[in-house]
Amino acid sequence: MTALGVSAPGVGEIREVGAAAFAWLSAHRDDFALGEDALTLDGHVDATWKPLGELAQTCASVRAHTRPTDPLHARAADLLRFAWQQTGRGELFLRLQRLEPFATYPLEIYSVFAAAGLRHAGYEAAAATTARTRSWRLTEQDPTRRLGVLKAERRSGIHRPERTEQALRRTWLGGLPEPWTFERSSGYALTHVVFHLTDWGRTPAGVPADLAAYLAHWLPPWLDTCLDAGMWDLSCELLVVAASLPDPADPVALGHAWTRIARAQHDSGALPEQDHGDGPGADREPDFLRCYHSTLMAAFAAAQTLKCLAGEGFADSDAAYTGQGVPG
Numbered sequence: 001m002t003a004l005g006v007s008a009p010g011v012g013e014i015r016e017v018g019a020a021a022f023a024w025l026s027a028h029r030d031d032f033a034l035g036e037d038a039l040t041l042d043g044h045v046d047a048t049w050k051p052l053g054e055l056a057q058t059c060a061s062v063r064a065h066t067r068p069t070d071p072l073h074a075r076a077a078d079l080l081r082f083a084w085q086q087t088g089r090g091e092l093f094l095r096l097q098r099l100e101p102f103a104t105y106p107l108e109i110y111s112v113f114a115a116a117g118l119r120h121a122g123y124e125a126a127a128a129t130t131a132r133t134r135s136w137r138l139t140e141q142d143p144t145r146r147l148g149v150l151k152a153e154r155r156s157g158i159h160r161p162e163r164t165e166q167a168l169r170r171t172w173l174g175g176l177p178e179p180w181t182f183e184r185s186s187g188y189a190l191t192h193v194v195f196h197l198t199d200w201g202r203t204p205a206g207v208p209a210d211l212a213a214y215l216a217h218w219l220p221p222w223l224d225t226c227l228d229a230g231m232w233d234l235s236c237e238l239l240v241v242a243a244s245l246p247d248p249a250d251p252v253a254l255g256h257a258w259t260r261i262a263r264a265q266h267d268s269g270a271l272p273e274q275d276h277g278d279g280p281g282a283d284r285e286p287d288f289l290r291c292y293h294s295t296l297m298a299a300f301a302a303a304q305t306l307k308c309l310a311g312e313g314f315a316d317s318d319a320a321y322t323g324q325g326v327p328g
Helices: 008-027 049-065 071-086 091-099 105-115 121-131 143-155 164-168 184-197 209-228 232-242 251-264 288-310 318-323
Strands: none
Touching (some): 008 071, 008 251, 049 105, 071 288, 091 121, 105 121, 143 184, 164 184, 184 209, 209 232, 232 251, 232 288
16 A cells, blocks of 8 residues: 555556656657747747647656656656757757747746756846846736746746735636636646646645645546546646645545546557547557647656655755756
8 A cells, every 4th residue: 555545556557657658758759859940930839849848847847756766767857858958958048039039938948947957058148138127027928827937937047026926816726716617728727826836746835725725625526527528638737736735635536537547548658638539549649739748747647646645755856967967
């Protein structure tokens, strides 16, 4: 039995989902590579920088939540190195800064690497200069995005007086809304609020007590709703949240959810974002853009859940990552 009372077969099932997801991600690493359009003004950010940034965030998180001897840790570290190399070890962020000085997505993605100890001094200096302008401070963003930008600034060494609490209480989750108003968009908003508050699961104590109590009560029925609808991507994000709260989530609910996720996962390890009736194990693998994010979230949720079930913390800090074979 584990710390939360989940049987060994349940833990094995979760680990198998995570391992299969990482096998697919490793096999498809070239699909995350930046193409020539990554530095053009009319380039499609959602098909270039966004997948690479999400790969980096997931791998940095999994690396932090697993022991160095864990195969998931090795897979995550390898893919994080790949992602950093794709950015020219940070040089491409400086070029992006010159092309789009007031865009926030380069800093948001760069901050993932910075938190893992992978930094580019020239980009940080340029970004800090931009962040001192009134235009940067007054950019209109929804509260959840603002929370993420503030987190990205701090990760990158930029500090300004705007407080996280002010942005938090303007988010859907921060307002403790009527639980029956939960739907897809609010679901993704609340998961990202928790990601930002906990630094992607590293610091559960970052969730205020009233939000933690609210989520402990309502997360299980919301998760069941998403699972019933075949919303595998959002379900995995909710599983990350369940494993990132100050108090452990219900192990029975976690086990039930993971059984359904495992059934939805394709033989290749890919997890579709949404159940479209194709069925697991189908010969035709889902299109990359329709499954890469949900597969990343399956890998992340598996690692975070295993850590939560074991009741362990890991001393392997992101700040030490620069010594692990990443080209400088």
